[in-house]
Amino acid sequence: MLTFRELRDMLDSAGIAMSETTLSDFDPPRAGLGGVFPLPRGSLQTAGIEEDLTSNDVVSADGRAAFPEALQEFSTGALNVHLLELLCCRGGCVMGAGMSVELPPFARRAHVSRQVQSQRASFDRAAWSVEMEQLRDLPIGRSFQTASQSMPTPSADEIRTIMIEMGKVGPDDELNCGACGYDTCRAHAVAIFHGLAEDEMCLPYTIERLKKTVQKLDLSNTKLASTQQALVQAEKLASMGQLAAGIAHEVNNPLGVVLLYAHVLLESCDKDLPQAKDLAMIVEQADRCKKIVSGLLNFARQNKVVLLPTKIADLVSRSLRGVVPPVGIEVVVDHQDPTASADLDADQIRQVLTNLLTNAVAAMPAGGRLTVRSGANQEQVWFAVEDTGMGIPKENMKRVFEPFFTTKQMGRGTGLGLAVSYGIVKMHRGNIRLKSNADASAGPTGTTFTVTLPRFERREESMSFLAPEDEGREDAR
Secondary structure (H helix, E strand, O other), X not given: OOOHHHHHHHHHHOOOOHHHOOOOXXXXXXXXXXXXXXXXXXXXXXXXXOOOXXXXXXXXXXXXXXXXXXXXXXXXXXXXOOEEEEEOOOOOHXXXXXXXXXXXXXXXXXXXXXXXXXHHHOOOHHHHHHHHHHOOOXXXXXXXXXXXXOOOOOOHHHHHHHHHHOOOOOHHHOOOOOOOOOOOHHHHHHHHHOOOOOHHHOHHHXXXXXXXXXXXXXXXXXXXXXXXXXXXXXXHHHHHHHHHHHHHHHHHHHHHHHHHHHHXXXXXXXXXXXXXXXXXXXXXXXXXXXXXXXXXXXXXXXXXXXXXXXXXXXXXXXXXXXXXXXXXXXXXXXXXXXXXXXXXXXXXXXXXXXXHHHHHHHOOOOOEEEEEEEEEOOOEEEEEEEXXXXXXXXXXXXXXXXXXXXXXXXXXXXXXXXXXXXXXXXXXXXXXXXXXXXXXXXXOOEEEEEEEEEOOOOOOEEEOOOOOOHHHOOOOO
16 A cells, blocks of 8 residues: 555655646546545445445444444444445544645545545546446456464563553553553553554653653752862862961961060069060960961871771770860760771871860850760771750851851861861761751751761872862751
């Protein structure tokens, strides 16, 4: 069978343009009423057969739904007719899949009717009868043999597997929307089993896949933006570190001279003189400047990590001895494995613990509970410092690791402790995570810093401090 679309393709491939050809009629005998064949019941009208509803001798059915139903009833004997006219296309051949025009159904039907009427005006029935008589003995019969085209029926498990692949794990997922061209989702699954359809033809399945793809792209864009921000922050901190190192080295020597002479003058001055209070203020502020300069040097310095076997419990114990909590603060120590050890630079990790413990104590001016926990598995060790203090506001969560950022009162902190601690943890190829709640209405307030480090890595690393990364933090509870 040749469709009109295929016919046009053949003419195009042969270089024949319909607009440049002269139209001519078909060879005789002319079709006459045969021109209405493409319409429903057109063959009956051409043959002069009427569909008598009272006798039910002739039945005409068209469309994808009525076509197989009529055949099914006819095969069972329920439909006792002499002539069964079947058209697979609903609306006749003018609505067939091979048609390339865009007209609606009744416009196509009217077009065929007008064409047949115009041909009947010049139809010579006498000549047509002579021509038909000449062709009476022309063999036009066809014989057919049975060639079963039935396909194997998929099992229930095979159907279930296909349905799950399309995201239909339960009856509620079977929408039977018909967007795929099949009446039910299971009919679509059977067609997929036979290789006649694809799962992408399911509109809900395609929309869900598209939604997941968009979510993955959004996550990738978020990670990319976070990485770009971290790189910008790294460059900023690197420049700041170079500047801080230069200033610290230049200021350190004259500051040492000022501090030395201030102490000498304070020791030699009579305590009862008014100048003694001024000298004490100079000594106090000079000492504070000395701590700031020392912090700058620690922040900017490229330290070498010397990894040696270290027991986590001993490290926590020594750090707690260096930080004496005031009255009103209860200290709780919980080691899941008191014998756990790791290859660490003990001095540097002790500095991290000391900074975290000092900050935890400072966060509880009215007292509270300071808890230090530790644990280990085959690959990592971790320790956590938890306080029941005032917590860190959400707006400050992303700034706690920035140099010089502090919420302490003037003169109580330099804002370099957590920045230095972050750098030490990163040089050990570890992570530091933060959880905090400053809203009493959302639950108990407090802050927890958790440090995770590789357990065994026997080598020396020389690394500069890195910029804080968002992936090492968690939102406040």
